Amino acid sequence: MVDSIFSNLCADAAPSFLRFFDLSIAPTLLYYAYIPVVIISLILGLFIFIKDKRSLVSKLFLGISILFSLWVINIIVQWVAVPTSLVHFSWQLTGILEVPIFLLSVYFVSVFAKQQDISLKSKLLLSLFYFVVLFFTPTAYNIPSFNLADCQGNVGLLWKYIYALELFCVFWIGFIAIKSYKNLQSNSDNKNKIVMMTSGIMLFLLVFSASNIYGELFKNYEINLIGPLGMILFIGFTAYIITAYKTFNSHVVSGQILVYALWSLIFSLMFISNITVIHYVVAVTFLLAIAFGILLIKSIKREVSQREHLEELSYQLEKSNLSLAEANDKLKGLDKLKTEFLSLASHQLRSPLTAIKGYASMLSEGAFGSLDSKQDEAVKRIYTSAQGLTNIVEDLLNVSKIEQGGMKYEFAPTSLSTVVTTLYNEMKVPAESKSLDFSLEMDNHDQFIVSADATKIKQVFLNLVDNSIKYTPKGFVKISLKREGGNIIFSVLDNGMGISPETKAKLFEKFSRGEGGKTNTGGSGLGLYLAQQIARAHKGDVTIESPGLGKGSTFIVTLPASGSYPN
Amino acid sequence: MQIRNNTILVAFLLLSLVCSVSFTFYKTILKGDYIIIKDQS
Structure with missing residues (x-):
């Protein structure tokens, strides 16, 4: 070889x-x-x-x-x-x-x-x-x-x-x-x-x-x-x-690459044996070293100035965080004051309203002598308006109670079928006065027992049905109660004015009014907010489904059928 | 499946590479099987 x-x-x-x-x-x-x-x-x-x-x-x-x-x-x-x-x-x-x-x-x-x-x-x-x-x-x-x-x-x-x-x-x-x-x-x-x-x-x-x-x-x-x-x-x-x-x-990477390049160039100087060319090679290496050096220095300078800039930014951020925290504390205080004021004002409003309603009722029943038809109509109007005002005051009071954490619930096994049947009978009159097709769909053999505060849960249901009747000019309102897995679902379906996606996102906020709010001015804009808060206190929720404006809507309340009693 | 196909492809290419280099080594180094010319132009 x-x-x-x-x-x-x-x-x-x-x-x-x-x-x-x-x-x-x-x-x-x-x-x-x-x-x-x-x-x-x-x-x-x-x-x-x-x-x-x-x-x-x-x-x-x-x-x-x-x-x-x-x-x-x-x-x-x-x-x-x-x-x-x-x-x-x-x-x-x-x-x-x-x-x-x-x-x-x-x-x-x-x-x-x-x-x-x-x-x-x-x-x-x-x-x-x-x-x-x-x-x-x-x-x-x-x-x-x-x-x-x-x-x-x-x-x-x-x-x-x-x-x-x-x-x-x-x-x-x-x-x-x-x-x-x-x-x-x-x-x-x-x-x-x-x-x-x-x-x-x-x-x-x-x-x-x-x-x-x-x-x-x-x-x-x-x-x-x-x-x-x-x-x-x-x-x-x-x-x-x-x-x-x-x-x-x-x-860092570019710095590393430049340093590696410089090392290898200097290392390869060792392999040059011819003395005549060494001057040129050293000159080239020197020029490259200068170029690399300038790049490195620039990169380090930039790095340092960026760090200084970041430090300055972080200092400013800390300062603004502190002032934000102060402002937040002030706002919390103001919010507390507002709630207290609301609660006090509502209490003060309730007493005169009760007197107005009481006397109007007595007048209408003829306790102070008989009234002619015109007088009777005026007194009835006084009663209805006072009732409307009472509802709004009640809502305000409930909101302030929820916000202060003072809303009391008395949980007990409650038959939702009873609550819903009573509600259906009560709401039949206003629905039929608007010639709406008002119906109830429910399994009569099921009691639909949940752990709930019956009064408050009825208030939630009533609120939703009342809304549907109010915002459905003609057509139908259909209530249904059914089981789905471990939950009981109460829903109110109507073919009324519907809800746009933009409104849907805000509907559960305080003082928020849907499209119907522009025509019906009686509401406080607190009903749905309260309904959701109460449902959530029952470990449930309220949701809305609507295909869009003018296409009707469905309000759904989900409550757990069994399980622990919320405290 | 994709990984298996890749492995087969790489294995085939490596085998071809080894064969090609070995055969070239055998022909050139061991046998000296190439033309030598002495062209001064």
Whole structure:
């Protein structure tokens, strides 16, 4: 084997390192240009991968970085290997390493832009492109002959396919980017990232294949020394976009990337043996260090000023929180005063109203002598209006009791069927006076026992039925009582004026009036609020269903049929 | 199913890669089966 390896040697070299390599024949700048590229590429690939091990984008980026590093190492071997067989072997492997960089880039951009894995069909297509390269690599279509004069291989037909495929991949990436850019309409942040990422990758691949094709056409391989340096910038750029995209801390990441780049450049200074070029190389490194340094200082300054700004904001926030807390305490005090006032005023109003109602009733019954029909009508009006006022005062009093936490409930097993039947009989008169079809649907064999304060629950039901009758000019009002799972459902269905979705959201608030409030001015706007509060105190709830204005509505009270007695 | 298909595809590609590299190694390094030209132009 060794004999066959050393049967031919490149003319200008003598094997010194491990008998296979002559490290001195490479161009002076080879190590300075290539070694940082390998290190930075691997560091960035691993860095992104460690940040998010599960993400497909990170895995693909690591794959591209590793392949790119292997490709660069393979090129170094081509420069420094001495036996033609080894140089030739290395030349033949170039396609195997180069093509998947392009194919994986297509895969990478696709996943990055669409945020999902590609289909199995696309994977098979990409694999097929690569399989052709794998199949023809050992054949004479790859590198059929080797020129001993310049120690270079001569490329075969396979390389026409490879160059065409590389250009095709670049266009493919452009196509994917344009397609996803068009699909993303609103999110401009993502659009920018896709544009930056694809232009970075396309430039990287174009520089990559252009320098290879140029070297091949003009037999000038020195250009490859510059190519990878340019490409590493794009790898860094891509890494930065990924980190920014993944919302890692981009300032820290860019700082880290710059420091890694600087370390590798300084490290590779060690590989320069030629003293005449060292001045230039140090000068370049110095310029790069200045550029990186300025960027780093800027980034740190920005970071510090942002932190100061945040501190200032947090101080202001704390201050406004304190004043808000003070204002809140004041408001609570005012609210308490308001409730107390309401309660006192209602009490004071109730006593004269009782007197008015009492005397009106006595007058109407003829306790102070008989009245003619006109007088009787006037007295009856006084009684009805006083009754209306009493109801409003009662509502106000109840609200203030609820808000003060002073509403007392006397829970006892209550038959809802009795409550609802009584209610139905009471409301029959007002419903029929408006010629409404008023009906009750209930299973007569069920008592519908719940733990409730009978008076208060009747008030809830009465409120809802009264509302339905009030806001249904003609048609029907239907009451029903039924069981549903562990609950008892009381519902009032009508074909009245209905409720719009906007009103529905506010209907259970205090002093809120539905559309009917504009025509019926008698209500306080507290009825539904009270109904819901009382139902909730019974571990139940009140809800409304309405298809819309003019389409009727259904009020539903849900109460637990059995279980613990609320305290 | 998707994961199984992916595994089969990757396994197939890796196998092809190993075969291709081994065969190239055998032909080039072990057998030295390539044309050497000494073109000075």
